[in-house]
Amino acid sequence: MIWHIVKKLGLYFWRNPQQLFLFLALPIILIMILGAALGSNFNSESSLITLKVAFIEHEDSNEQMVAFLQDIQDEVPDEALQAIESSLPSMEPIQIITSVFDNEEVNEFLQVDYVDPSERDVVMNDDSYTAIIEVPNNFTYNVLHTMVFGNNDAPTLSVTYNEEEQFGSTIVNNFLSDIQEQLTKGSYLGKNGIDLSTVEIEEIKTETISLNEKNPISASAYYTIGMIVMNVLFLAGAVSYYAFYEKELKVFNRIILAGVSRWTYFSGILISGTLYAFLQSCIIFLFSKVFYGINWPNIIDFLIVTIAFSFAVGGLAVLLSAINYRLNSETITSFFMNIVVTILAVIGGSFYPIGDFVPLIQTISNMTPNGAGLTAYLSLLRGDGLAAVSDNLLFLGLFGVVMVVIAALCFPKRGVSA
Amino acid sequence: MIELIDLTKKFKQNFAVKNLNMFIEKGEIVGLLGPNGAGKSTAISMLSSLVEPTSGDVQFENKSILKNPSSFRKIVGMVPQEIALYEDLTAEENLQFFGRIYQLRGKKLSKKVDEVLEQIGLTDRRKDIVKKFSGGMKRRLNIGVAMLHDPEMLIMDEPTVGIDPQSRNYILDTVKRLNAERQMTVLYTSHYMEEVEFLCDRIYIMDKGNLIAAGTKEEIKQIISSEKTVSIKAEILKHDFIQALEENPLINRVTVGEKEVTILVPKDANVFSEVIKLAETNGMELTSVDNKTPTLEDVFLHLTGRALRD
Numbered sequence: 001m002i003w004h005i006v007k008k009l010g011l012y013f014w015r016n017p018q019q020l021f022l023f024l025a026l027p028i029i030l031i032m033i034l035g036a037a038l039g040s041n042f043n044s045e046s047s048l049i050t051l052k053v054a055f056i057e058h059e060d061s062n063e064q065m066v067a068f069l070q071d072i073q074d075e076v077p078d079e080a081l082q083a084i085e086s087s088l089p090s091m092e093p094i095q096i097i098t099s100v101f102d103n104e105e106v107n108e109f110l111q112v113d114y115v116d117p118s119e120r121d122v123v124m125n126d127d128s129y130t131a132i133i134e135v136p137n138n139f140t141y142n143v144l145h146t147m148v149f150g151n152n153d154a155p156t157l158s159v160t161y162n163e164e165e166q167f168g169s170t171i172v173n174n175f176l177s178d179i180q181e182q183l184t185k186g187s188y189l190g191k192n193g194i195d196l197s198t199v200e201i202e203e204i205k206t207e208t209i210s211l212n213e214k215n216p217i218s219a220s221a222y223y224t225i226g227m228i229v230m231n232v233l234f235l236a237g238a239v240s241y242y243a244f245y246e247k248e249l250k251v252f253n254r255i256i257l258a259g260v261s262r263w264t265y266f267s268g269i270l271i272s273g274t275l276y277a278f279l280q281s282c283i284i285f286l287f288s289k290v291f292y293g294i295n296w297p298n299i300i301d302f303l304i305v306t307i308a309f310s311f312a313v314g315g316l317a318v319l320l321s322a323i324n325y326r327l328n329s330e331t332i333t334s335f336f337m338n339i340v341v342t343i344l345a346v347i348g349g350s351f352y353p354i355g356d357f358v359p360l361i362q363t364i365s366n367m368t369p370n371g372a373g374l375t376a377y378l379s380l381l382r383g384d385g386l387a388a389v390s391d392n393l394l395f396l397g398l399f400g401v402v403m404v405v406i407a408a409l410c411f412p413k414r415g416v417s418a
Numbered sequence: 419m420i421e422l423i424d425l426t427k428k429f430k431q432n433f434a435v436k437n438l439n440m441f442i443e444k445g446e447i448v449g450l451l452g453p454n455g456a457g458k459s460t461a462i463s464m465l466s467s468l469v470e471p472t473s474g475d476v477q478f479e480n481k482s483i484l485k486n487p488s489s490f491r492k493i494v495g496m497v498p499q500e501i502a503l504y505e506d507l508t509a510e511e512n513l514q515f516f517g518r519i520y521q522l523r524g525k526k527l528s529k530k531v532d533e534v535l536e537q538i539g540l541t542d543r544r545k546d547i548v549k550k551f552s553g554g555m556k557r558r559l560n561i562g563v564a565m566l567h568d569p570e571m572l573i574m575d576e577p578t579v580g581i582d583p584q585s586r587n588y589i590l591d592t593v594k595r596l597n598a599e600r601q602m603t604v605l606y607t608s609h610y611m612e613e614v615e616f617l618c619d620r621i622y623i624m625d626k627g628n629l630i631a632a633g634t635k636e637e638i639k640q641i642i643s644s645e646k647t648v649s650i651k652a653e654i655l656k657h658d659f660i661q662a663l664e665e666n667p668l669i670n671r672v673t674v675g676e677k678e679v680t681i682l683v684p685k686d687a688n689v690f691s692e693v694i695k696l697a698e699t700n701g702m703e704l705t706s707v708d709n710k711t712p713t714l715e716d717v718f719l720h721l722t723g724r725a726l727r728d
């Protein structure tokens with residue numbers, strides 16, 4: 001019985017091209033527009049965007065370290081010299097840089113090729129590199145000098161960006177400025193007479209992880225998911241419009257006269273909302289996989305989050321329907337479609353990651369169905385497991401249940417036509 | 419079989435239906451006649467337990483259906499005034515869906531769907547989407563849906579509104595046939611008195627929420643039995659002649675048509691010689707003078723002073 005109620009709504013959607021357009025084509029178009037706006041890297045085919053960087057060291061850094069130690073022998077007291085000598089391995093700037101690049105998580109999307117200076121011209125003409133980082137002559141020597149004495153001009157790496165890959169270039173640039181910060185921190189410490197051996201690589205590692213967390217690579221995925229969770233909300237509105245249309249058409253009367261309990265009908269709406277939200281999400285995600293390479297590390301986890309999110313949307317659909325039936329008007333649905341969805345989309349972070357900077361806002365954001373969905377999807381995309389998104393799942397489930405309960409209280413018990 | 423007792427429905431301050439008393443016996447076709455806004459649909463909605471009455475009761479086999487409508491709902495088929503169909507589904511899909519909610523399934527369902535399609539004459543359009551149907555075809559399907567579960571009683575709310583005469587005759591014949599072949603009880607609502615006259619054994623007439631007449635066709639026409647209608651036809655109607663009719667003390671009402679004058683006179687009055695005499699004095703040639711059988715329209719006119727339809 002419930003299945004027949006669900007099925008005819010499916011037929012209705014299927015036979016109304018404008019509905020299909022609204023639910024499938026429109027979000028896809030929105031994603032495509034965003035894709036174009038975010039640049040070509042949005043369209044990368046790999047799982048996460050892979051950036052290729054060439055690293056050219058023009059002079060051996062070990063030789064420079066030896067030279068450095070020799071040169072300062074006369075300038076610093078013996079004790080200091082020993083301290084510097086012992087911490088030198090951890091201070092070596094190239095090491096610091098490459099340790100960031102060689103980090104496992106960074107390696108997932110950043111591929112660094114260590115290139116011999118003789119091949120520089122080849123690499124320069126290779127479009128597949130996002131950036132070419134060159135370590136000039138005397139770089140190590142100069143950096144060490146700056147770190148210890150702090151009085152030289154900071155030595156610079158030479159970076160050549162591929163102009164056609166602005167998006168990737170920005171990311172590499174971010175990396176480098178973070179590394180630079182690490183290096184200057186070292187010089188600051190040295191200047192203030194603190195033992196250099198306390199500046200540990202450890203610190204740089206933490207920095208690397210946080211770099212990964214703010215992973216700008218998610219921009220494509222972020223907006224795609226943001227658009228999807230927003231657009232699926234519209235489905236709740238559409239289902240409730242349809243339910244009210246059934247009442248106005250008096251087919252609801254026919255259903256009641258046939259002895260179908262109104263709770264069966266009510267469940268039909270809930271299941272319709274959930275099922276079609278699920279299908280809609282899956283279809284658009286499939287599109288984003290094929291065209292934007294958004295792949296899910298674990299498909300089961302992905303489906304579980306999608307089911308939880310769809311259930312929340314189903315709950316919304318049934319609540320809107322119940323209020324429409326109660327008020328005998330569809331104003332609530334119109335209000336929802338025209339205003340509430342937009343507000344939810346903004347709070348939920350579909351347009352802009354508003355929660356990134358203020359934890360409180362992130363908390364509020366996760367209290368919207370779309371925000372919770374977005375957060376959960378992003379976690380999964382980062383490779384987290386279900387445990388990491390259990391809060392979001394719990395919220396989505398609870399949200400759905402609360403909607404259903406309120407809806408059940410609102411749904412008129414008798415005399416619907418009056 | 420079913421009885422309405424002092425049934426009343428108030429919307430805010432207005433009585434849509436006021437103290438309505440009605441009964442319908444098994445196998446009857448009962449007409450409910452009344453102009454727009456008379457309260458017919460409201461009465462039917464209360465009867466079919468879709469609208470809760472403000473006061474009064476509806477009894478099915480001497481048990482109130484207000485608290486427990488399911489036994490009555492099972493045996494009743496409702497044809498709403500609105501076209502209550504899914505426009506995006508085909509005729510067949512509509513019938514299948516509604517059949518399914520009446521617990522029909524499998525072979526039984528498809529057999530019933532075929533049968534109903536045959537009855538409403540839509541077998542060759544079964545695969546077409548309802549949206550593309552003409553008004554008459556939609557009306558027929560609207561009726562078909564109500565017959566899927568073989569109801570003992572059919573309640574039809576203005577089932578012929580806005581359709582072509584052919585579809586209309588088809589529907590009227592179908593109703594007559596269902597009643598004759600299956601002893602189906604029918605409550606037929608309309609504001610077309612000729613439909614009700616054609617179909618119904620007994621008639622209720624409502625106006626502005628009130629029942630103004632009830633009984634068999636003959637009984638109702640007896641209401642105006644103290645008068646009779648006489649039709650006078652002529653090629654040219656002279657003004658002086660009409661004036662003379664109006665001034666005649668025997669004649670109660672004069673209605674002038676194009677080549678016809680109808681007059682209302684006391685039943686036992688012999689006006690023929692009088693009319694012929696008046697025509698002669700005014701130099702007019704009459705084509706005919708006839709006694710007319712009164713219609714329900716005449717009854718309604720008599721009771722309310724207004725025509726049933728504008």
Ligand SMILES: Nc1ncnc2c1ncn2[C@@H]1O[C@H](COP(=O)(O)OP(=O)(O)OP(=O)(O)O)[C@@H](O)[C@H]1O
Binds near residue numbers: 453455459461
């Ligand atoms: N839900 C409602 N709320 C307020 N007033 C109503 C409602 N339904 C009907 N009415 C009023 O009750 C009166 C009777 O309406 P009803 O629909 O029963 O008439 P009807 O005889 O079926 O007319 P029609 O031939 O136009 O269908 C009308 O004055 C109408 O405005």
Ligand SMILES: [Mg+2]
Binds near residue numbers: 458459575576
């Ligand atoms: Mg009506």
